[in-house]
Amino acid sequence: MRRVIFGMINNQSRPVGGIKVIFQAAGGLRRAGIEACIFSEKEMPNWLAGNPLAADADILDASKMQSIFSTDLYVATDSFNKGRGDTILGRGNRAIIFFQNHSVLHTNKAINWADFRDTPSIAVSHFTAAQLTKVGFKDVTVISPGIDRELFKPAARKAHQICFMPRKWPEMTAVLQQRFGQQAKLREIDGQTEAEVAEILSTSTIFVSLGRNEGLGLPPLEAMSAGCLVCGFAGQGTLDYARPENGFWTREGDIEGCLEAIDKALKTVTEDQETYQKKLTAGLQTAANYSLEGFIENITGYMQSRL
Known part of the structure:
Protein backbone atom coordinates (compact mmCIF):
# COMPACT_ATOMS: atom_id res chain seq x y z
CA MET A 1 0.00 0.00 0.00
CA ARG A 2 1.22 3.50 -0.80
CA ARG A 3 1.96 5.50 2.33
CA VAL A 4 1.92 9.16 3.34
CA ILE A 5 5.03 9.86 5.41
CA PHE A 6 5.34 13.13 7.29
CA GLY A 7 8.92 14.21 7.79
CA MET A 8 9.03 15.56 11.34
CA ILE A 9 11.07 17.89 13.47
CA ASN A 10 11.77 16.29 16.83
CA ASN A 11 9.96 18.44 19.38
CA GLN A 12 9.02 16.85 22.67
CA SER A 13 8.78 19.37 25.46
CA ARG A 14 7.40 22.72 24.28
CA PRO A 15 3.88 23.00 22.86
CA VAL A 16 4.00 24.09 19.22
CA GLY A 17 0.88 24.37 17.08
CA GLY A 18 2.60 23.07 13.97
CA ILE A 19 3.46 19.79 15.69
CA LYS A 20 -0.17 19.29 16.70
CA VAL A 21 -1.33 19.91 13.14
CA ILE A 22 0.99 17.21 11.77
CA PHE A 23 -0.15 14.66 14.36
CA GLN A 24 -3.81 15.45 13.70
CA ALA A 25 -3.27 15.20 9.95
CA ALA A 26 -1.61 11.79 10.27
CA GLY A 27 -4.27 10.55 12.68
CA GLY A 28 -7.08 11.82 10.48
CA LEU A 29 -5.64 10.19 7.38
CA ARG A 30 -5.39 6.85 9.18
CA ARG A 31 -9.02 7.13 10.25
CA ALA A 32 -9.88 7.69 6.58
CA GLY A 33 -8.12 4.44 5.63
CA ILE A 34 -4.86 5.94 4.34
CA GLU A 35 -1.64 4.48 5.69
CA ALA A 36 0.01 7.57 7.14
CA CYS A 37 2.88 7.87 9.59
CA ILE A 38 5.25 10.41 11.10
CA PHE A 39 8.97 9.89 10.57
CA SER A 40 10.40 10.85 13.96
CA GLU A 41 12.74 9.77 16.70
CA LYS A 42 10.20 10.80 19.34
CA GLU A 43 6.77 9.58 20.37
CA MET A 44 3.76 11.89 20.55
CA PRO A 45 4.63 14.83 22.84
CA ASN A 46 3.26 14.64 26.38
CA TRP A 47 1.48 17.96 25.99
CA LEU A 48 -0.76 16.35 23.34
CA ALA A 49 -1.86 13.61 25.75
CA GLY A 50 -5.61 13.20 25.57
CA ASN A 51 -5.90 14.37 21.96
CA PRO A 52 -7.73 11.40 20.39
CA LEU A 53 -6.98 12.30 16.77
CA ALA A 54 -3.27 12.83 17.43
CA ALA A 55 -3.19 9.53 19.34
CA ASP A 56 -4.22 7.73 16.14
CA ALA A 57 -1.04 8.89 14.40
CA ASP A 58 1.55 6.18 13.78
CA ILE A 59 5.28 6.78 14.36
CA LEU A 60 7.90 5.49 11.94
CA ASP A 61 10.96 5.33 14.21
CA ALA A 62 13.65 7.50 12.61
CA SER A 63 16.28 6.23 15.06
CA LYS A 64 16.23 2.87 13.27
CA MET A 65 16.95 1.95 9.68
CA GLN A 66 13.76 2.55 7.68
CA SER A 67 12.85 2.32 4.02
CA ILE A 68 10.94 5.07 2.27
CA PHE A 69 9.76 3.64 -1.03
CA SER A 70 9.42 5.35 -4.38
CA THR A 71 5.65 4.89 -4.17
CA ASP A 72 5.42 6.67 -0.79
CA LEU A 73 4.30 10.28 -0.66
CA TYR A 74 6.80 12.20 1.45
CA VAL A 75 5.41 15.32 3.17
CA ALA A 76 8.19 17.58 4.38
CA THR A 77 7.76 20.16 7.10
CA ASP A 78 8.81 23.64 6.00
CA SER A 79 11.98 23.64 8.15
CA PHE A 80 14.58 21.41 6.55
CA ASN A 81 18.29 21.40 5.79
CA LYS A 82 20.05 20.97 2.47
CA GLY A 83 20.30 17.19 2.88
CA ARG A 84 16.56 16.78 3.28
CA GLY A 85 16.06 19.34 0.53
CA ASP A 86 18.01 17.12 -1.85
CA THR A 87 15.76 14.21 -0.83
CA ILE A 88 12.66 16.28 -1.61
CA LEU A 89 13.98 17.32 -5.02
CA GLY A 90 15.01 13.75 -5.83
CA ARG A 91 11.48 12.47 -5.24
CA GLY A 92 9.86 14.78 -7.79
CA ASN A 93 6.07 14.74 -7.45
CA ARG A 94 6.31 12.09 -4.71
CA ALA A 95 7.23 14.87 -2.28
CA ILE A 96 5.16 17.73 -0.88
CA ILE A 97 6.19 20.65 1.31
CA PHE A 98 3.73 21.50 4.08
CA PHE A 99 4.21 25.23 4.74
CA GLN A 100 2.85 26.19 8.14
CA ASN A 101 4.85 29.40 8.14
CA HIS A 102 5.99 31.47 5.18
CA SER A 103 8.80 33.17 7.14
CA VAL A 104 11.13 30.25 6.35
CA LEU A 105 11.36 31.67 2.83
CA HIS A 106 13.51 34.43 4.35
CA ASN A 112 17.62 28.02 -2.42
CA TRP A 113 13.84 28.15 -2.63
CA ALA A 114 13.94 28.71 -6.38
CA ASP A 115 14.90 25.03 -6.69
CA PHE A 116 11.55 24.01 -5.17
CA ARG A 117 9.16 26.04 -7.31
CA ASP A 118 7.85 22.90 -9.02
CA THR A 119 7.41 20.97 -5.75
CA PRO A 120 3.71 20.64 -4.78
CA SER A 121 3.02 22.58 -1.61
CA ILE A 122 0.34 22.96 1.05
CA ALA A 123 -0.16 26.37 2.67
CA VAL A 124 -2.09 26.82 5.92
CA SER A 125 -3.54 30.20 4.91
CA HIS A 126 -4.26 32.32 1.89
CA PHE A 127 -1.63 34.78 3.11
CA THR A 128 1.02 32.04 3.21
CA ALA A 129 -0.08 30.81 -0.22
CA ALA A 130 0.31 34.32 -1.62
CA GLN A 131 3.88 34.52 -0.29
CA LEU A 132 4.74 31.20 -1.93
CA THR A 133 3.21 32.26 -5.23
CA LYS A 134 5.09 35.55 -5.05
CA VAL A 135 8.46 33.73 -5.05
CA GLY A 136 7.45 31.43 -7.89
CA PHE A 137 5.84 28.31 -6.39
CA LYS A 138 3.53 26.90 -9.06
CA ASP A 139 1.43 24.25 -7.30
CA VAL A 140 0.09 25.62 -3.99
CA THR A 141 -3.06 24.39 -2.23
CA VAL A 142 -4.54 26.06 0.85
CA ILE A 143 -5.52 23.61 3.59
CA SER A 144 -6.08 25.38 6.90
CA PRO A 145 -5.82 23.48 10.20
CA GLY A 146 -8.93 22.89 12.24
CA ILE A 147 -10.12 23.35 15.80
CA ASP A 148 -11.50 20.63 18.05
CA ARG A 149 -14.69 22.42 19.04
CA GLU A 150 -15.58 19.69 21.51
CA LEU A 151 -12.44 20.61 23.45
CA PHE A 152 -12.33 24.35 22.80
CA LYS A 153 -15.80 25.45 23.88
CA PRO A 154 -17.15 28.03 26.35
CA ALA A 155 -17.46 27.01 29.98
CA ALA A 156 -20.82 27.38 31.71
CA ARG A 157 -19.30 30.11 33.88
CA LYS A 158 -16.45 32.45 33.02
CA ALA A 159 -14.11 34.42 35.27
CA HIS A 160 -13.28 38.07 34.58
CA GLN A 161 -9.92 37.01 33.25
CA ILE A 162 -7.47 38.02 30.52
CA CYS A 163 -5.35 35.22 29.08
CA PHE A 164 -2.43 35.51 26.69
CA MET A 165 0.52 33.60 25.20
CA PRO A 166 3.74 35.59 25.72
CA ARG A 167 6.14 33.24 23.90
CA LYS A 168 6.68 35.49 20.87
CA TRP A 169 6.44 38.79 22.80
CA PRO A 170 7.85 37.96 26.28
CA GLU A 171 8.21 41.64 27.17
CA MET A 172 4.42 41.98 27.08
CA THR A 173 3.94 40.06 30.34
CA ALA A 174 5.21 42.94 32.49
CA VAL A 175 3.41 45.51 30.33
CA LEU A 176 0.05 43.75 30.70
CA GLN A 177 0.52 43.24 34.43
CA GLN A 178 1.30 46.90 34.99
CA ARG A 179 -1.54 48.19 32.81
CA PHE A 180 -4.34 45.72 33.56
CA GLY A 181 -3.35 43.78 36.69
CA GLN A 182 -5.77 45.75 38.86
CA GLN A 183 -8.69 45.43 36.43
CA ALA A 184 -8.79 41.69 35.81
CA LYS A 185 -6.96 38.49 36.61
CA LEU A 186 -4.17 37.71 34.12
CA ARG A 187 -3.51 34.11 33.04
CA GLU A 188 -0.33 33.31 31.17
CA ILE A 189 -0.47 30.38 28.74
CA ASP A 190 2.99 28.93 28.27
CA GLY A 191 3.93 25.26 28.42
CA GLN A 192 0.58 23.81 29.48
CA THR A 193 -0.94 20.73 27.90
CA GLU A 194 -3.55 21.18 25.21
CA ALA A 195 -6.31 20.24 27.67
CA GLU A 196 -5.06 22.78 30.20
CA VAL A 197 -4.94 25.49 27.53
CA ALA A 198 -8.52 24.69 26.55
CA GLU A 199 -9.61 24.98 30.19
CA ILE A 200 -7.96 28.39 30.58
CA LEU A 201 -9.53 29.69 27.37
CA SER A 202 -12.97 28.31 28.18
CA THR A 203 -13.06 30.08 31.56
CA GLY A 217 -2.44 31.58 13.97
CA LEU A 218 -4.54 28.90 15.67
CA PRO A 219 -4.64 30.33 19.24
CA PRO A 220 -7.00 33.25 18.43
CA LEU A 221 -9.32 30.83 16.62
CA GLU A 222 -9.24 28.40 19.55
CA ALA A 223 -9.98 31.33 21.85
CA MET A 224 -12.98 32.35 19.72
CA SER A 225 -14.23 28.77 19.81
CA ALA A 226 -13.88 28.81 23.61
CA GLY A 227 -16.01 31.95 23.87
CA CYS A 228 -13.30 34.55 24.47
CA LEU A 229 -13.49 38.11 23.22
CA VAL A 230 -10.28 38.32 21.17
CA CYS A 231 -8.16 41.45 20.91
CA GLY A 232 -4.60 42.34 20.00
CA PHE A 233 -2.32 41.86 17.02
CA ALA A 234 -3.57 40.94 13.56
CA GLY A 235 -1.04 40.48 10.81
CA GLN A 236 0.09 38.15 8.07
CA GLY A 237 -1.70 34.78 8.43
CA THR A 238 -4.21 36.02 11.00
CA LEU A 239 -5.53 38.44 8.37
CA ASP A 240 -7.29 35.43 6.84
CA TYR A 241 -9.90 35.68 9.60
CA ALA A 242 -9.36 38.78 11.78
CA ARG A 243 -12.29 41.14 11.21
CA PRO A 244 -13.77 44.11 13.11
CA GLU A 245 -16.86 41.98 13.74
CA ASN A 246 -15.03 39.23 15.67
CA GLY A 247 -12.55 41.17 17.80
CA PHE A 248 -10.63 44.34 18.57
CA TRP A 249 -7.56 44.22 16.34
CA THR A 250 -4.48 46.31 15.74
CA ARG A 251 -1.44 46.07 13.49
CA GLU A 252 1.06 43.38 14.47
CA GLY A 253 3.74 44.88 16.70
CA ASP A 254 1.75 48.02 17.57
CA ILE A 255 2.10 47.81 21.36
CA GLU A 256 0.09 50.92 22.18
CA GLY A 257 -2.62 49.88 19.72
CA CYS A 258 -2.74 46.47 21.41
CA LEU A 259 -3.20 48.06 24.84
CA GLU A 260 -5.99 50.24 23.47
CA ALA A 261 -7.66 47.13 22.00
CA ILE A 262 -7.53 45.45 25.42
CA ASP A 263 -9.05 48.57 26.98
CA LYS A 264 -11.92 48.38 24.49
CA ALA A 265 -12.41 44.69 25.19
CA LEU A 266 -12.55 45.26 28.95
CA LYS A 267 -15.08 48.07 28.61
CA THR A 268 -17.17 45.98 26.23
CA VAL A 269 -17.29 43.03 28.64
CA THR A 270 -18.30 45.19 31.60
CA GLU A 271 -20.36 47.97 30.00
CA ASP A 272 -21.74 46.92 26.60
CA GLN A 273 -23.35 43.50 26.66
CA GLU A 274 -24.96 43.91 23.24
CA THR A 275 -21.63 44.49 21.48
CA TYR A 276 -19.99 41.82 23.63
CA GLN A 277 -22.49 39.16 22.59
CA LYS A 278 -22.33 40.18 18.93
CA LYS A 279 -18.55 39.82 18.87
CA LEU A 280 -18.69 36.49 20.71
CA THR A 281 -21.23 35.19 18.19
CA ALA A 282 -19.10 36.39 15.28
CA GLY A 283 -16.06 34.73 16.86
CA LEU A 284 -17.88 31.42 17.22
CA GLN A 285 -18.96 31.63 13.59
CA THR A 286 -15.39 32.38 12.50
CA ALA A 287 -14.04 29.43 14.47
CA ALA A 288 -16.70 27.17 12.93
CA ASN A 289 -15.17 27.91 9.52
CA TYR A 290 -12.01 26.18 10.74
CA SER A 291 -13.46 22.90 11.96
CA LEU A 292 -11.26 19.89 12.59
CA GLU A 293 -13.64 17.81 10.48
CA GLY A 294 -13.16 20.18 7.55
CA PHE A 295 -9.38 20.00 7.89
CA ILE A 296 -9.38 16.20 7.83
CA GLU A 297 -11.77 16.10 4.89
CA ASN A 298 -9.63 18.54 2.91
CA ILE A 299 -6.28 16.93 3.61
CA THR A 300 -7.68 13.45 2.98
CA GLY A 301 -9.03 14.51 -0.41
CA TYR A 302 -5.73 16.16 -1.28
CA MET A 303 -3.61 13.14 -0.35
CA GLN A 304 -5.94 10.74 -2.14
CA SER A 305 -5.57 12.78 -5.32
CA ARG A 306 -1.77 12.65 -5.01
CA LEU A 307 -1.38 9.00 -4.05
Whole structure:
Protein backbone atom coordinates (compact mmCIF):
# COMPACT_ATOMS: atom_id res chain seq x y z
CA MET A 1 0.00 0.00 0.00
CA ARG A 2 1.22 3.50 -0.80
CA ARG A 3 1.96 5.50 2.33
CA VAL A 4 1.92 9.16 3.34
CA ILE A 5 5.03 9.86 5.41
CA PHE A 6 5.34 13.13 7.29
CA GLY A 7 8.92 14.21 7.79
CA MET A 8 9.03 15.56 11.34
CA ILE A 9 11.07 17.89 13.47
CA ASN A 10 11.77 16.29 16.83
CA ASN A 11 9.96 18.44 19.38
CA GLN A 12 9.02 16.85 22.67
CA SER A 13 8.78 19.37 25.46
CA ARG A 14 7.40 22.72 24.28
CA PRO A 15 3.88 23.00 22.86
CA VAL A 16 4.00 24.09 19.22
CA GLY A 17 0.88 24.37 17.08
CA GLY A 18 2.60 23.07 13.97
CA ILE A 19 3.46 19.79 15.69
CA LYS A 20 -0.17 19.29 16.70
CA VAL A 21 -1.33 19.91 13.14
CA ILE A 22 0.99 17.21 11.77
CA PHE A 23 -0.15 14.66 14.36
CA GLN A 24 -3.81 15.45 13.70
CA ALA A 25 -3.27 15.20 9.95
CA ALA A 26 -1.61 11.79 10.27
CA GLY A 27 -4.27 10.55 12.68
CA GLY A 28 -7.08 11.82 10.48
CA LEU A 29 -5.64 10.19 7.38
CA ARG A 30 -5.39 6.85 9.18
CA ARG A 31 -9.02 7.13 10.25
CA ALA A 32 -9.88 7.69 6.58
CA GLY A 33 -8.12 4.44 5.63
CA ILE A 34 -4.86 5.94 4.34
CA GLU A 35 -1.64 4.48 5.69
CA ALA A 36 0.01 7.57 7.14
CA CYS A 37 2.88 7.87 9.59
CA ILE A 38 5.25 10.41 11.10
CA PHE A 39 8.97 9.89 10.57
CA SER A 40 10.40 10.85 13.96
CA GLU A 41 12.74 9.77 16.70
CA LYS A 42 10.20 10.80 19.34
CA GLU A 43 6.77 9.58 20.37
CA MET A 44 3.76 11.89 20.55
CA PRO A 45 4.63 14.83 22.84
CA ASN A 46 3.26 14.64 26.38
CA TRP A 47 1.48 17.96 25.99
CA LEU A 48 -0.76 16.35 23.34
CA ALA A 49 -1.86 13.61 25.75
CA GLY A 50 -5.61 13.20 25.57
CA ASN A 51 -5.90 14.37 21.96
CA PRO A 52 -7.73 11.40 20.39
CA LEU A 53 -6.98 12.30 16.77
CA ALA A 54 -3.27 12.83 17.43
CA ALA A 55 -3.19 9.53 19.34
CA ASP A 56 -4.22 7.73 16.14
CA ALA A 57 -1.04 8.89 14.40
CA ASP A 58 1.55 6.18 13.78
CA ILE A 59 5.28 6.78 14.36
CA LEU A 60 7.90 5.49 11.94
CA ASP A 61 10.96 5.33 14.21
CA ALA A 62 13.65 7.50 12.61
CA SER A 63 16.28 6.23 15.06
CA LYS A 64 16.23 2.87 13.27
CA MET A 65 16.95 1.95 9.68
CA GLN A 66 13.76 2.55 7.68
CA SER A 67 12.85 2.32 4.02
CA ILE A 68 10.94 5.07 2.27
CA PHE A 69 9.76 3.64 -1.03
CA SER A 70 9.42 5.35 -4.38
CA THR A 71 5.65 4.89 -4.17
CA ASP A 72 5.42 6.67 -0.79
CA LEU A 73 4.30 10.28 -0.66
CA TYR A 74 6.80 12.20 1.45
CA VAL A 75 5.41 15.32 3.17
CA ALA A 76 8.19 17.58 4.38
CA THR A 77 7.76 20.16 7.10
CA ASP A 78 8.81 23.64 6.00
CA SER A 79 11.98 23.64 8.15
CA PHE A 80 14.58 21.41 6.55
CA ASN A 81 18.29 21.40 5.79
CA LYS A 82 20.05 20.97 2.47
CA GLY A 83 20.30 17.19 2.88
CA ARG A 84 16.56 16.78 3.28
CA GLY A 85 16.06 19.34 0.53
CA ASP A 86 18.01 17.12 -1.85
CA THR A 87 15.76 14.21 -0.83
CA ILE A 88 12.66 16.28 -1.61
CA LEU A 89 13.98 17.32 -5.02
CA GLY A 90 15.01 13.75 -5.83
CA ARG A 91 11.48 12.47 -5.24
CA GLY A 92 9.86 14.78 -7.79
CA ASN A 93 6.07 14.74 -7.45
CA ARG A 94 6.31 12.09 -4.71
CA ALA A 95 7.23 14.87 -2.28
CA ILE A 96 5.16 17.73 -0.88
CA ILE A 97 6.19 20.65 1.31
CA PHE A 98 3.73 21.50 4.08
CA PHE A 99 4.21 25.23 4.74
CA GLN A 100 2.85 26.19 8.14
CA ASN A 101 4.85 29.40 8.14
CA HIS A 102 5.99 31.47 5.18
CA SER A 103 8.80 33.17 7.14
CA VAL A 104 11.13 30.25 6.35
CA LEU A 105 11.36 31.67 2.83
CA HIS A 106 13.51 34.43 4.35
CA THR A 107 15.00 32.83 7.48
CA ASN A 108 16.23 29.50 6.07
CA LYS A 109 19.33 30.71 4.25
CA ALA A 110 20.59 27.16 3.66
CA ILE A 111 17.88 26.55 1.06
CA ASN A 112 17.62 28.02 -2.42
CA TRP A 113 13.84 28.15 -2.63
CA ALA A 114 13.94 28.71 -6.38
CA ASP A 115 14.90 25.03 -6.69
CA PHE A 116 11.55 24.01 -5.17
CA ARG A 117 9.16 26.04 -7.31
CA ASP A 118 7.85 22.90 -9.02
CA THR A 119 7.41 20.97 -5.75
CA PRO A 120 3.71 20.64 -4.78
CA SER A 121 3.02 22.58 -1.61
CA ILE A 122 0.34 22.96 1.05
CA ALA A 123 -0.16 26.37 2.67
CA VAL A 124 -2.09 26.82 5.92
CA SER A 125 -3.54 30.20 4.91
CA HIS A 126 -4.26 32.32 1.89
CA PHE A 127 -1.63 34.78 3.11
CA THR A 128 1.02 32.04 3.21
CA ALA A 129 -0.08 30.81 -0.22
CA ALA A 130 0.31 34.32 -1.62
CA GLN A 131 3.88 34.52 -0.29
CA LEU A 132 4.74 31.20 -1.93
CA THR A 133 3.21 32.26 -5.23
CA LYS A 134 5.09 35.55 -5.05
CA VAL A 135 8.46 33.73 -5.05
CA GLY A 136 7.45 31.43 -7.89
CA PHE A 137 5.84 28.31 -6.39
CA LYS A 138 3.53 26.90 -9.06
CA ASP A 139 1.43 24.25 -7.30
CA VAL A 140 0.09 25.62 -3.99
CA THR A 141 -3.06 24.39 -2.23
CA VAL A 142 -4.54 26.06 0.85
CA ILE A 143 -5.52 23.61 3.59
CA SER A 144 -6.08 25.38 6.90
CA PRO A 145 -5.82 23.48 10.20
CA GLY A 146 -8.93 22.89 12.24
CA ILE A 147 -10.12 23.35 15.80
CA ASP A 148 -11.50 20.63 18.05
CA ARG A 149 -14.69 22.42 19.04
CA GLU A 150 -15.58 19.69 21.51
CA LEU A 151 -12.44 20.61 23.45
CA PHE A 152 -12.33 24.35 22.80
CA LYS A 153 -15.80 25.45 23.88
CA PRO A 154 -17.15 28.03 26.35
CA ALA A 155 -17.46 27.01 29.98
CA ALA A 156 -20.82 27.38 31.71
CA ARG A 157 -19.30 30.11 33.88
CA LYS A 158 -16.45 32.45 33.02
CA ALA A 159 -14.11 34.42 35.27
CA HIS A 160 -13.28 38.07 34.58
CA GLN A 161 -9.92 37.01 33.25
CA ILE A 162 -7.47 38.02 30.52
CA CYS A 163 -5.35 35.22 29.08
CA PHE A 164 -2.43 35.51 26.69
CA MET A 165 0.52 33.60 25.20
CA PRO A 166 3.74 35.59 25.72
CA ARG A 167 6.14 33.24 23.90
CA LYS A 168 6.68 35.49 20.87
CA TRP A 169 6.44 38.79 22.80
CA PRO A 170 7.85 37.96 26.28
CA GLU A 171 8.21 41.64 27.17
CA MET A 172 4.42 41.98 27.08
CA THR A 173 3.94 40.06 30.34
CA ALA A 174 5.21 42.94 32.49
CA VAL A 175 3.41 45.51 30.33
CA LEU A 176 0.05 43.75 30.70
CA GLN A 177 0.52 43.24 34.43
CA GLN A 178 1.30 46.90 34.99
CA ARG A 179 -1.54 48.19 32.81
CA PHE A 180 -4.34 45.72 33.56
CA GLY A 181 -3.35 43.78 36.69
CA GLN A 182 -5.77 45.75 38.86
CA GLN A 183 -8.69 45.43 36.43
CA ALA A 184 -8.79 41.69 35.81
CA LYS A 185 -6.96 38.49 36.61
CA LEU A 186 -4.17 37.71 34.12
CA ARG A 187 -3.51 34.11 33.04
CA GLU A 188 -0.33 33.31 31.17
CA ILE A 189 -0.47 30.38 28.74
CA ASP A 190 2.99 28.93 28.27
CA GLY A 191 3.93 25.26 28.42
CA GLN A 192 0.58 23.81 29.48
CA THR A 193 -0.94 20.73 27.90
CA GLU A 194 -3.55 21.18 25.21
CA ALA A 195 -6.31 20.24 27.67
CA GLU A 196 -5.06 22.78 30.20
CA VAL A 197 -4.94 25.49 27.53
CA ALA A 198 -8.52 24.69 26.55
CA GLU A 199 -9.61 24.98 30.19
CA ILE A 200 -7.96 28.39 30.58
CA LEU A 201 -9.53 29.69 27.37
CA SER A 202 -12.97 28.31 28.18
CA THR A 203 -13.06 30.08 31.56
CA SER A 204 -11.58 33.41 30.39
CA THR A 205 -13.49 36.41 29.07
CA ILE A 206 -10.66 37.96 27.02
CA PHE A 207 -7.80 36.54 24.96
CA VAL A 208 -4.96 38.79 23.83
CA SER A 209 -3.50 37.84 20.45
CA LEU A 210 0.29 38.25 20.58
CA GLY A 211 1.26 36.39 17.43
CA ARG A 212 4.31 37.26 15.37
CA ASN A 213 4.86 36.21 11.74
CA GLU A 214 1.98 33.73 11.92
CA GLY A 215 1.33 31.32 9.07
CA LEU A 216 -2.30 31.20 10.20
CA GLY A 217 -2.44 31.58 13.97
CA LEU A 218 -4.54 28.90 15.67
CA PRO A 219 -4.64 30.33 19.24
CA PRO A 220 -7.00 33.25 18.43
CA LEU A 221 -9.32 30.83 16.62
CA GLU A 222 -9.24 28.40 19.55
CA ALA A 223 -9.98 31.33 21.85
CA MET A 224 -12.98 32.35 19.72
CA SER A 225 -14.23 28.77 19.81
CA ALA A 226 -13.88 28.81 23.61
CA GLY A 227 -16.01 31.95 23.87
CA CYS A 228 -13.30 34.55 24.47
CA LEU A 229 -13.49 38.11 23.22
CA VAL A 230 -10.28 38.32 21.17
CA CYS A 231 -8.16 41.45 20.91
CA GLY A 232 -4.60 42.34 20.00
CA PHE A 233 -2.32 41.86 17.02
CA ALA A 234 -3.57 40.94 13.56
CA GLY A 235 -1.04 40.48 10.81
CA GLN A 236 0.09 38.15 8.07
CA GLY A 237 -1.70 34.78 8.43
CA THR A 238 -4.21 36.02 11.00
CA LEU A 239 -5.53 38.44 8.37
CA ASP A 240 -7.29 35.43 6.84
CA TYR A 241 -9.90 35.68 9.60
CA ALA A 242 -9.36 38.78 11.78
CA ARG A 243 -12.29 41.14 11.21
CA PRO A 244 -13.77 44.11 13.11
CA GLU A 245 -16.86 41.98 13.74
CA ASN A 246 -15.03 39.23 15.67
CA GLY A 247 -12.55 41.17 17.80
CA PHE A 248 -10.63 44.34 18.57
CA TRP A 249 -7.56 44.22 16.34
CA THR A 250 -4.48 46.31 15.74
CA ARG A 251 -1.44 46.07 13.49
CA GLU A 252 1.06 43.38 14.47
CA GLY A 253 3.74 44.88 16.70
CA ASP A 254 1.75 48.02 17.57
CA ILE A 255 2.10 47.81 21.36
CA GLU A 256 0.09 50.92 22.18
CA GLY A 257 -2.62 49.88 19.72
CA CYS A 258 -2.74 46.47 21.41
CA LEU A 259 -3.20 48.06 24.84
CA GLU A 260 -5.99 50.24 23.47
CA ALA A 261 -7.66 47.13 22.00
CA ILE A 262 -7.53 45.45 25.42
CA ASP A 263 -9.05 48.57 26.98
CA LYS A 264 -11.92 48.38 24.49
CA ALA A 265 -12.41 44.69 25.19
CA LEU A 266 -12.55 45.26 28.95
CA LYS A 267 -15.08 48.07 28.61
CA THR A 268 -17.17 45.98 26.23
CA VAL A 269 -17.29 43.03 28.64
CA THR A 270 -18.30 45.19 31.60
CA GLU A 271 -20.36 47.97 30.00
CA ASP A 272 -21.74 46.92 26.60
CA GLN A 273 -23.35 43.50 26.66
CA GLU A 274 -24.96 43.91 23.24
CA THR A 275 -21.63 44.49 21.48
CA TYR A 276 -19.99 41.82 23.63
CA GLN A 277 -22.49 39.16 22.59
CA LYS A 278 -22.33 40.18 18.93
CA LYS A 279 -18.55 39.82 18.87
CA LEU A 280 -18.69 36.49 20.71
CA THR A 281 -21.23 35.19 18.19
CA ALA A 282 -19.10 36.39 15.28
CA GLY A 283 -16.06 34.73 16.86
CA LEU A 284 -17.88 31.42 17.22
CA GLN A 285 -18.96 31.63 13.59
CA THR A 286 -15.39 32.38 12.50
CA ALA A 287 -14.04 29.43 14.47
CA ALA A 288 -16.70 27.17 12.93
CA ASN A 289 -15.17 27.91 9.52
CA TYR A 290 -12.01 26.18 10.74
CA SER A 291 -13.46 22.90 11.96
CA LEU A 292 -11.26 19.89 12.59
CA GLU A 293 -13.64 17.81 10.48
CA GLY A 294 -13.16 20.18 7.55
CA PHE A 295 -9.38 20.00 7.89
CA ILE A 296 -9.38 16.20 7.83
CA GLU A 297 -11.77 16.10 4.89
CA ASN A 298 -9.63 18.54 2.91
CA ILE A 299 -6.28 16.93 3.61
CA THR A 300 -7.68 13.45 2.98
CA GLY A 301 -9.03 14.51 -0.41
CA TYR A 302 -5.73 16.16 -1.28
CA MET A 303 -3.61 13.14 -0.35
CA GLN A 304 -5.94 10.74 -2.14
CA SER A 305 -5.57 12.78 -5.32
CA ARG A 306 -1.77 12.65 -5.01
CA LEU A 307 -1.38 9.00 -4.05
